[in-house]
Structure formats: C-alpha cells, structure tokens
Amino acid sequence: MDHETNAKHSVLERMLLDASAEPIGLPLSLLEDITNGFSHDRQIGSGGFAVVYKGILRNVTIAVKKLSKTLDIHEKQFNEEVSCLMKAKHKNIVRFLGYCSDTQGKMVDFEGKLVMADVRQRLLCFEYLPRGSLDKYITGSSCVLKWRECYQIIKEICEGLHYLHVERRIVHLDLKPTNILLDCNMVPKIADFGLSRRFCEKQSQILTAEVKGTLGYMAPEFVNSGQITFKSDIYSLGIIITEILTRQKGYRDVEDVLDIWKNRLQQESQRDIHLEQVRVCAEIAIECADYNPAKRPVTKHIINRLDETESTSRSTETSGSTSSVAQAEKESSEQHQWIPKVPGETSDETVEWRWAQF
Template structure:
C-alpha cells in the first residue's frame, strides 16, 4: 500500500496517523513483529521497498505515554551512535473513538502514540542467543563489545542517559549482527553532577534489575552495569537467566555461573575454539567481567569505562591472511 512517496531518505520526523496506517497495512496481524511492555511492533513498508519498525504504544503501558514520548522523541531522537537504535519518525495524534466504560459505550478522545525506527532483519539478541543454531563465539564477542560501546556513549554524554531497561529483547541486531540498544521507555536523563536518585515507581525487566533499584528504588549508572553484566554472562555461557516474576532477582543464575563455568566447562562447551589461541581466554574473560558487574554491593561494580578497559585487555587472535 502506498505511503505518499515516503522513503528512508525523505522520511519526515513527524508523520500523521494515516501514513502509519498505510505503512503497516492498518496494523495488520501479518505485519506484527512482537509485543512487549510498551506496546506492539509492526513491520512498515515504504514506497521504495525500504523497511521500518513501527511501535504502537499500549494504552496500559507501565510508563505513561507522555513520559515515553518525551523520553524517546525529545531526548533519544537526537542520539547518533553505531550501537544505538535510530528513531526515525513519530506520531502523536488524538482521535475520537467509541469505547466501553462501565458497560456503557461513549465517544472518547484517544491519543495514538507511534514511534518509527530502523528495521532489523535479524531481530533481537534474545532470538539469537540460544538454541541449536546459536551465534558463533566471534560474533558473540563483537556483540558484547558493541553493547558496551553503546552504554559507554549513553553514560558519558554531557547529560548522561541511564537506560534502566537493558535486556536481550531490547538489543537488536542489524544485517551485520551489529548490536543496537533500543527501547528507552524506562530511561532517565541524569544531571551532570548526579550520581544516584531514588524513584517511587519501580518498573523494569524482571531478573535484570539491580537489587538496589528493585528493593530500594535507587537508580544510578551502576544499575545499568548490573543489567549489562547479566547480558554479558548470557551471551558468554549461552545459558538463559531463568529469573521469574516469583523470583525477581537473578542470584541463583549468577551463583550457578560462578560455580559451574570453570575453564574445564568452557573447553567442553566451546570445542570449536580448540584451534584458536585465545578463544577460551576470551570466553573466561567475558564471564569474569560479567560477574564483576553483578556484585550485590553496587560500589564494587566497575564503571562502563572500566568494563571497556577490561574487554580491550582480553587477548585477540591474530587475523590469518589467506594466500591470494
């Protein structure tokens, strides 16, 4: 269905609701890519065949539409980094709609909030982490570095951005498997001299929230480091963090990784790395970094700069030049 001659190159920042309807074929089920806490994501097709992802915010999202809109559009739209999802366009349009309230049908003004992003054919990191066709170690190592580079960019902005919703579902992979951090609905902009803040509303990803945030409502850059540590461990071990709504914290998973993932286990699980000089060291190094990031005492966790320094200190295998 045509979308008024729109391509990626000439995509306006603000689009009317009718255009989003055309891009997604009226948000048809066959375009649905997934559903999360903030709403549903649909594939949008531009006139030139280019693809975009359209997020339609849910009316019962855990964070009010106004807050998500302000965060993602006013703050995140201007961010430019290889490892941050690019917000391309948006829509915020009120419409009169027939709704049922207390058994009665009334006409109410409903504001539709839509966000348009780059489209990622490889989907989320979660879809690529586990299973028989799981991603090879070289790619996993690059993904870890890319995520850390993205967090470093956010945390070192003049006004730092805390994501506060880091999890594999919110990290998307492009055609080259480059990770892009997305879904900034929970994020906070921190003042230059702020180091921590308390919040009354505890919202986030079960099993990825730092304990001081989960139990005290205290947030800081170290909250993201905790979530990052769990993601690094999941990528490195290929084992899923099995936290549940009943057991909101990830201590059992963390203790399991700490106890089980010895060098012997790494060698047995990554037999394909036997011929690489530093492959096992890389896996062990990343697991060790992940464990440092999930210290219960937040003050013992490394900063994102320290994480990058540790990653860069891990030995790399030299590129072997093939004869021409």
Template sequence: MEIDNIESLKYNFSTLRGATNNFSEDNKLGQGGFGAVYKGKFGDGCEIAVKRLSTDSRQGDIEFKNEVLLVAKLQHRNLVRLLGFSLEGSERLLIYEFLHNESLDKFIFDPIKRTLLNWQKRFTIIKGIAKGLLYLHEDSRLRIIHRDMKASNVLLDVEMNPKIADFGMARLFNPEETQGNTSRIVGTYGYMAPEYARYGHFSVKSDVYSFGVLVLEMTTGQKNQCFRNGENIEHLLSFVSIDPTTINSKMLAWKSWRNNTTTNMIDPILKMGTDSLSNITRCIHIGLLCVQENVSDRPTMSLVVLMFNSPSLSLPVPSKPAFFSFDPEYSSSTKSIRSKQRSSHSSLNDVSISEIVPR
C-alpha cells in the same frame, strides 16, 4: 544529526497504517509491556519497525514530542535509530529502523541459531553493547540509564552488529547527576540490580549489573531461569541452594570461577575454538565484576570497555555476586510489581511510554 523542528519527524497515522497493512497480525514482530511492534514498508521500499503504544498513556502531547526529540538525537552505531513518530488522537506511534535479524535472545537461546554465533561474533556483540551503554552513560548530551538491559532489548543488523533498543523505561539525568530513586520499580526480574529491585535505588551501576548478567548469558548460553543440579537449584551468579519457588534463579558462574573450573560453564559450542577459552574466561571474570553486591565495587562502563580492549590489563578479584529472591518481606514496591509480573522475562511497567524526564 541536529533536529531543529519536531514536525520534521512527524508522520501521518494513515501513512503508517498503510505501511503496516492496517497493523495486521502477519506484520506483527512482537508484543511488549508498552504495546505491539509491527514491520512496515513505505512506498519507496524503505522498511521500518512501528511501535504502537498502548492507548492508556498518561503523558501529554508536548511531553511525548519532547521525548521523541531527545531520543532522536541519540546517535550511535550501537543504538537503534528512531526515525519519527505519529500522534493523532489517542494513537501514539514510534518509527524505528528495521533490523532483519531481530533480537539477540532469538539467537543465543535457540538450539539451532546459537551455532551461528561463534566466540568472535559473540565477543563483538558484547563489546558493541558495552560501547552503546558507555555512550548513554557518559558520552551523550545527558546521562541516560536504560533500566531494562537484556538480550531481548538488543537487536542485530544484517552484519550481526548489536543495537540497544527499547528506551521505554529509560531515565534521563543532567551530566552531574549519578543516581535516582523511585517508588515504582520497572524492569525485568533476573536483570535488576538488587538495590533497585528492593529499594528503588538506580544509577549507571544498575545498567552495569544488567550488562554483567547479559555477558554471563552470552558466555554460558544459559537462559536466566531456574535449573536443577541434583538436589539444588543453581543460580547463574551465586551458586547457592535456594527455594525452588524463587523467580530469579540461574546457573553456577560464581562457584565455577571460585573453584577454577570456569571452562565447565562455557557454552559447549564455544569450546570448539579452544584458542579462545582464555578470552572467554576473562569475559566471565568481567561479567562477575559487573554483578557484585556492592554498587561501588562494580566497574563503570568506561572501565568495562577498557578491560575488553586491553587483554593485558589485570582484573581485580570479584566479590560474591549479588543475590536475592523476591520474598514478600521485602518492600511494598517489590510486592506490587510481583503481582503484575506476567513471566520471568517480561518487562514490568504500568505506563505506555518512557519516563525520560529531565531532573
């Protein structure tokens, strides 16, 4: 879809206020670092999701419109579609397609809803997310790094197809650019690549790391948080004993894979289809490749998609996954975001809209 006129995407604030019943609590779908999201319905019956951004944005009107135009041009079946915007006074709103099944985390971490996701559905979701990231990294007009890839930022349509959402922390590059640096760390603890969380270095491989964590969550059914195994606190990536006060603790993927006991960590619901165990184990292997400490060792999303689609393709042996805790001895930027954290799964950002700025 070509968009030649930004005004064609503009909605009156009064129209959206009416569609959401004056942004009523009954229509509220969620609250994030950038503002609240509401369900709305136009007069013709079309359902929408309206993100009402925080009013303390430092971005000007022209920059906001340019950003909207860029995001609206992203067209892929695995990306949530931006329908338009509203800009009146201090009010900035984004209008997206409405997806009835909400976010992925509402399924894989729910004791009842998780049973609706057998391995075939989870594998389809994993591959869809991979294709969406591949589009952002290599196939769109400009290279886009999402920087907040996690289960709550993947929405599901009626047929349970995944759509990557929330580009509020995304960074946009020219095709020849591959990485960047920032003194302001944004993202979600547990999904952040260590080189980014510690030093502000980010690249497409930062998204690969986050995707790897998501794959391990999908295969194990375990949330990205502390859990105790006997006297030890286990970590989903590296299976080491760590300080119980650490924020970023997970389960035991690395040790299980290394000891050839990977089936022990698979979500019990998925074990009902024993013919899929080899496929699940392969996905865990790919997930571990994505979360390796050395950035250059992580595969690109194009290679990840190839690995998923070519079961006969030999996989390299993953090195020990990246692991770190947010210790005060790390950089001042890490300490500053630590003080702003509201929960281990909250996105960390002090701006109200995205940083999609051409470099």
C-alpha cells in the same frame, strides 16, 4: 493517500539513505498505510506496553512501534522516551526515525451513555533490523553463536552503553536480550527506551517509587529501594554477558564457564587466545552483577579491559608468527648450508648437500 501522507512517505524513504537526517513527526495516516492498518500479518513483536509492526514503503522497510495502553500513557513518559531517542545516535543504538502523537475525539459508550472521549495514538518508528533480538541466539541448544560473534556482540553492547552513560547521561533501565536487536551483520543495537531516564550534568542518582522493569535484569538496589544510577544498567549488562556465555543468568565461577567453552573451541586454531577472552568476559560479568553497586565497574573500565585483552592477543599472534618465521628461516639456512670440501675427500659431500635441499 493524501498529499501530506505521500510527502512524508518520500521523506521517510530519503531519511533511510541519509544517516545524518533528524527524526521527524509523522502523520498517523502514513503509519496506517505502511502497516496495512496495523494488520496482524505485519506484526513482528509485542510486549507488555507495545506491539511492533513491519512498515513497508516502496523500497525499504521500517519498524513501527505502537504503544498499547494508550489511555494510560502519561504524556511526560512518552515525551521522555522521544527525547532520549532523539539524542541517542550511535552505531550500537537502534536508529530512531520519527514519532506520531495523535489525539482525536471519538464517541464511546460509557455506562450506557455515549460520551466524547479523547483517543490517543502514540507511535515510534525505527530502522528495521532483520535478524531480530539477541535472545533468539543465546537460548536453546540449537542457537549457538561462534565465539568471535559472541565477543563482538559483548564488546559492542558495552560501547553502546558507554555512549549512553557518558555522552548522553541516559540510564536505559530495561537492558535485556530482547531489547538488543541485531542487524544483517550481527551488529548489536540497544533498543526500547520506554523506561529510560536522563540525568542532569551533575546528577548521579534518582529515587523513584515507580519500580518498573524485567525481573532478573533489574539491579537489587533498584528493586528494593527505587534507587537509579548508571550502575543499574551495569548490573543488567552483567546478566546479559552471563547469558551469552552460558545461556543462563548465573554461574558459580569462571572455571565453569571456561569448561563450557573448552569443549566448543576444540577445533579452533586460536583456541588459547579465545579462551583468554572468555575468561576476561566471565570475570567482567561477575563484577558487573555484584550485589554492591559500588563494586561494579564503569563502562570505560570494561572497554579498557577488553581492549587490553585484544592487544595481548595480537601480541601473542605476532610473537608466535615471528617465532615460526624465524625457526623456519633457521631450519632452511641449516639445510642449505654448504660445507667446503676438504682436499682428498670424495665428491659424496656434494651429493649429501643436494639431498639436504629437498
């Protein structure tokens, strides 16, 4: 390992211990070293545009995303992704650690002749999230999350998206369960900003001829006319919430969803409270996935509704608890009430009072 690689090795380890550290440029030699030359046994994920490897340092592990079709990557697109990642710092956004943009001349065979060509390597480094992506937990009959986990994941995805839209004016454009990673505490973190767009302060939409994304999660107006707005992500959010609730991308009405969860929550002590949360989340999902983008809610409205539901739930719990305590105190008071003896009566009343105490 050369001196530069060794120095960056130490810097990268220190970054993981310092949440305020800024992402940095990293040498290709370092990333090759910690991934064992991008070996197959270090591969932890892949998609149409990249392969993700586990990078092992001395004391920590990171994720190294190697963009696949390097010769076809537009430099502007790569720069846009890095720019979005460097600006996005939130507990529900995957932490970006660094990047590598390496170009080297290499002799290659072209139509029977050796020619010098630029071989480009574009890589991104992130915190390593051991629980993988959300899709593994919401598909298949054996992968059933408890309602508390489902609700918390839904709410924190909304909070991460709100941060992107309001604080950073970033439209993700590829929001889906495979791009939502979970840490060891099941905290969701939005990942993969390869298709993201940043809006200027007063900009509200973009029209593009390059319609890229994942069918089933792409908003209709984006697919049909290339229109990009913040509501494009809201549509994707609606589909994700639906999948968390039902393991499917759609349902007829809220009652269908409630029927599913009534069975799952039969043994829950707070069944009624949780069913109300299910109902609100199901309504939000339907609104988010409306064909008309104007009818879809903004992230602030969604979070407010979830907060109101939690406030109502807490009030119900407190009211129920207070009522139970009051009733118990009343019963205890009645049981321990002493009735004065009337002259001439026997002492049997004393026996009855003592019996009532037990």
